[in-house]
Amino acid sequence: MIAEANVSSVTVSPQRANVNVKGASALSLTWNVTRFEPTAPTTVLVSSTNAVLQINGSTVANLGGLLSRQSSLAAAQSETLRFNEVLSISPALARKIAEAPAGSVLISRTFTDTQTTGLARLSVFAGTGQGGALSINRIDLKFDNDARTDVIAKGDTRRAIAEINFRSSGLLKGEWRIIDPSASLGSARGRILQVVRQQVVSSGQGRTRIVSPALPTAKNGLYLLTFSVEDADGIAELPVLRYFVLEGATDRPRDNLTTLSPGNGARVSQDTVFAWENVPGALAYQIEIFNPGHSKVVSGKVVSAKDLKLRLSAFSLDNLTSGESYDWRLRAFDQEGRVIGSSPRQLIYMP
Template identity: 35%
Template sequence: MKNITVVLFTLLSLTLSAEASVSSVTAVPSKVTVLPTGGGVSVTWRVVHTISAPATTVTSSPSYDIIINGLTVLTVSKSLSRTTTPTVGVPETLTFSEVIPVSVTLAKQIAKGGNNARIQRIFNDGLGAGTGFAQLIAGGGASGALNINRIELSFENGGKTNVVGQNSDLRAVAEINFVSRGLLQAEWRVIDSPSIRGGQFERRLSQVRRQLSSSGNGRVRLVSPKLPTGTTGLHEVKLVLIDPQTQFTQPVLRYYVNPNSTPGLSRLSPLEAFRPVEGVPFNSNTVFDWHPVAGAAAYQIELFDLPGGKNPLNNLNAAPLIVSPFDTDAELVVGKIVPGTQTSSTFAGFAEKHLLHGSTYLWRIRAISSGGTVLAQSDFRKILYP
């Protein structure tokens, strides 16, 4: 009986300890160009891991190595870390983006190594580790094929989501990071509300052809044509790269078009938000959840700068009558639109680059109908970005 107890205890211990495992680490792009003058190279690491028992895991990498011809020539202590609570048995993908500086001396070493150089990172979630590599290719000034490293989309006001009136003037902006030179070919595309519900039919707004050239890390800003705002409801817009092709997921912006009406004719219904509670610090995995609103086709989570005044919450929550996103003196910093079938969401990492550490922000949630009308909104609450 004693032996059976020992065996059961051992099996139970093994089961409880096998909570997480890193299955893959992928670098995007897998090859990055290093110029003779050095500079920074941008790399995004995609880490996939799975838990087999409920647990909060910390997935991290304390440093990276530069390896040339099989020898480690440089180790840099630079921690990347993320704390999450994944769904049991469902692979979770975490992304970590960084810019790695390359000195002129290191650039020369990479060139002499015959392109047999790489960046290496090892990610560990506590019980399992995975290793990822990005190959370093020696470039020659502005020569070589055009390579797009990153695309960031926003509206002209800097927001990631927007709610506008019918027939408003609205445009999107693409910030593109690239190296080397070549012809950029792309298309601005939009998906209208009926297509979003019934099959994601994209239509082209305009073509983009731009000759790009840079002896270092280049950057170009592209502005879209006027976006369609004649039809109320949800719309999506994106810049689709035709050439050169990329290995990363291209971003999408969402906006709502409200029907033209006189604001303030009726008071908005209150929306009950549950989390985050006061005092919980904000991070990419902070969960926002709320009570569903009848007729909501989407919900918009908004973070605002804290305005001046001794009692800003009293003023902001006094009379929620106006249904535009600019019904307050507080400046909208970042927002996210989620489908009406959801009643919880996180910002999943993209919000942090718009926030300042140690700052307090206000947040609220709004329910929006399929016609773009704001149905209800929650009171403003404070949250700290530590």
């Protein structure tokens, strides 16, 4: 007679687990396998080769080892076999879990009695999950035209965007703060442009996007903008956006600013230094990088007039590609936001 025993269900306890964001973790799990024999006595081996860690449906690691127990059933009898194990999560796997979208990480085991199979899964999260304190671990700022530094005509409308990475859930408390041309460049915090209170929810790694109100453009000159948040212990320094407001485009001079390095056509690296001569009356300088022959800025940086050089590593390099050539130029601005110096475009190559 052919045995007809079945694995009728597999469950796991707990059904969700949290791992350390940094360092190794140990997960204590109990797998419960229920079998039923409808007709004849059977003795079989119930086993599972290993547990599987999956992120977004893709297997990233095999965990644990073989679990097996013998099961003997009489006709019309059922039983539940319990398998206890401790799974080790390495620091490398913990980093992958922390970087994964919340709810996308699963650990599963498939059990078989050589005739039928059953599967159980538990969800895995980084940190303390929804019950833990909100933690902000990254803030990225840019303007709504994707620029990291900008020159805006007086009266024009521009907004900024804060992309925020966080863990756990809670009330995000933030402030858009700005230093306008009437303030000292040494004013560290500036004035509050807008207070933000937003509930954010994640069982692991979360991300949210916050748009600023329309930025001030009534006065000519240099503006510094930042988004300050509570619970940002993991951020050493808040990013700052810089923009200049100009009266208009009619005051742009001819190319009259002398740059010292890099030379035209130079191969550059992150250690390349951009250097230039002082322009009397300058309040700030702006380096702009373009695709050759185009006017849209792909990267750039505004610095105080006390700086006459800047390393390429100080730029946002996200939009610069190895193996591509770019144009760059330098402009100088006075206290009123007028362009008082400009260099001709030069070519650089990123190997």
